[in-house]
Amino acid sequence: MRIHLIILLILLAFPSALRAQTGYVEVTAPGNRQLKLAIDAPHTLDAKPNVDAAKEMTSVIAFDMNMSGTASADTKDQLPLPGNITLAETDFVPWLTAGYDLLVRSEYSLKGDDLTVEFRLFDVLNRKMMTAKRYLGKARDLRRFAHSFADEILLAVTSEKGCFTTRIAFVTTQTGNKEIAVMDWDGHNFLPLTKNGSINLNPDFSPDGREVIFTTYKHGNPDLYKRALSSTTEIPVSRRKGLNITGAWSPDGSKIALALSKDGNAEIYTISKDGSNPVRLTVSPAIEVSPAWSPDGKQIAFVSDRLGKPQVFVMNTDGGNVRRLTTSGSYNVTPRWSPKGDRIAYARMQSGGFQIYTINIDGSGDTQLTSIGSNENPSWSPDGRFIAFSSKRGGPEEIYVMRSDGSGQTKVSQNKGNNGQPAWSPR
Numbered sequence: 001m002r003i004h005l006i007i008l009l010i011l012l013a014f015p016s017a018l019r020a021q022t023g024y025v026e027v028t029a030p031g032n033r034q035l036k037l038a039i040d041a042p043h044t045l046d047a048k049p050n051v052d053a054a055k056e057m058t059s060v061i062a063f064d065m066n067m068s069g070t071a072s073a074d075t076k077d078q079l080p081l082p083g084n085i086t087l088a089e090t091d092f093v094p095w096l097t098a099g100y101d102l103l104v105r106s107e108y109s110l111k112g113d114d115l116t117v118e119f120r121l122f123d124v125l126n127r128k129m130m131t132a133k134r135y136l137g138k139a140r141d142l143r144r145f146a147h148s149f150a151d152e153i154l155l156a157v158t159s160e161k162g163c164f165t166t167r168i169a170f171v172t173t174q175t176g177n178k179e180i181a182v183m184d185w186d187g188h189n190f191l192p193l194t195k196n197g198s199i200n201l202n203p204d205f206s207p208d209g210r211e212v213i214f215t216t217y218k219h220g221n222p223d224l225y226k227r228a229l230s231s232t233t234e235i236p237v238s239r240r241k242g243l244n245i246t247g248a249w250s251p252d253g254s255k256i257a258l259a260l261s262k263d264g265n266a267e268i269y270t271i272s273k274d275g276s277n278p279v280r281l282t283v284s285p286a287i288e289v290s291p292a293w294s295p296d297g298k299q300i301a302f303v304s305d306r307l308g309k310p311q312v313f314v315m316n317t318d319g320g321n322v323r324r325l326t327t328s329g330s331y332n333v334t335p336r337w338s339p340k341g342d343r344i345a346y347a348r349m350q351s352g353g354f355q356i357y358t359i360n361i362d363g364s365g366d367t368q369l370t371s372i373g374s375n376e377n378p379s380w381s382p383d384g385r386f387i388a389f390s391s392k393r394g395g396p397e398e399i400y401v402m403r404s405d406g407s408g409q410t411k412v413s414q415n416k417g418n419n420g421q422p423a424w425s426p427r
Contacts, residue, residue: 035101037071043107050110057146064150064164069403087129095124113139119149130156163381167425169203173417187412205425207253215245237275246290257291281319292335301335338384345378369406379424390420
């Protein structure tokens with residue numbers, strides 16, 4: 001059944017200029033403290049409260065905001081304070097006394113499968129409402145509604161919307177084979193995509209988030225395929241002789257960069273989104289793989305062993321102006337360009353395994369982010385706030401998420417088997 005989502009945005013206070021005056025936009029600057037956010041127990045509009053639904057809503061918002069690094073969120077599991085969630089009937093004194101800067105209040109109705117939720121965000125000190133949203137849908141939409149409001153909290157606080165409604169595609173061995181699956185960014189709502197019983201690798205979302213490309217061995221050769229998230233049909237994109245691997249969509253969705261070995265060794269090519277018009281970008285006796293587009297579509301980072309060991313290089317999208325990016329370490333792979341275009345994340349082999357690094361596009365600021373276990377395949381969130389990666393620190397390979405400075409490293413994958421090669425969806 002089609003889900004109808006009605007979003008009511010109330011901007012009665014705190015326009016952008018006022019937010020700037022209150023200092024909320026500046027709280028993410030180095031040295032500034034985190035805001036303290038209280039999430040009140042949701043009010044029910046029904047005869048009896050649905051305790052599980054109420055707890056799930058608050059826990060989703062708390063997880064999102066705690067991971068954001070912008071606010072420290074606490075949930076209140078006891079019965080909500082008296083009065084409804086309007087500004088006029090909200091008593092700010094208990095929250096102010098407890099030291100909170102922000103307060104989320106909500107009310108909901110869950111009748112059968114029909115769900116109505118309204119959230120409101122308040123500035124405790126100034127006793128003002130910052131934003132509010134009302135959602136109508138089905139019970140299965142509860143987590144999505146909570147993630148969506150967490151996005152709005154981040155927008156109100158930082159003037160930049162969050163990425164909490166996005167998803168991550170990844171490779172999982174839950175069925176015994178390497179298949180592509182998708183999950184919410186926090187690991188919930190696991191959805192298998194491929195079920196071909198073969199080896200499937202290196203997923204990448206299209207810029208509109210509707211399709212995923214991946215390499216599959218289901219016909220024996222490593223071929224590039226795609227499938228829409230709304231379909232079960234796997235469509236061939238490139239089945240050329242040899243390797244058709246590490247595909248990456250261009251920012252405008254018109255092209256795909258990938259590594260092909262149809263002419264001998266693996267080289268970087270671009271093809272049209274339907275697989276036609278192959279254009280060779282690199283010409284080298286070395287092996288070159290893992291292309292990653294810059295967000296403006298003008299450059300491509302890639303991995304080459306032309307100097308003897310794999311290093312990250314950058315070139316223009318016509319193959320010109322090739323330059324080496326990484327100069328430290330002898331084995332650097334899987335580059336991924338940040339959405340803001342200022343840094344590239346990659347994995348470096350060290351004693352005991354791989355670690356995730358980021359580096360400025362001019363080669364400066366090479367910074368190690370992980371240090372526990374072996375960590376690979378970084379992928380930026382669409383807002384650049386987080387990096388997803390795979391890690392074997394706990395035994396089996398799992399998907400982790402961390403802030404872009406390496407803090408807050410948290411395991412998010414929840415399904416069985418090994419889980420790796422994450423690819424973050426667009427907003």
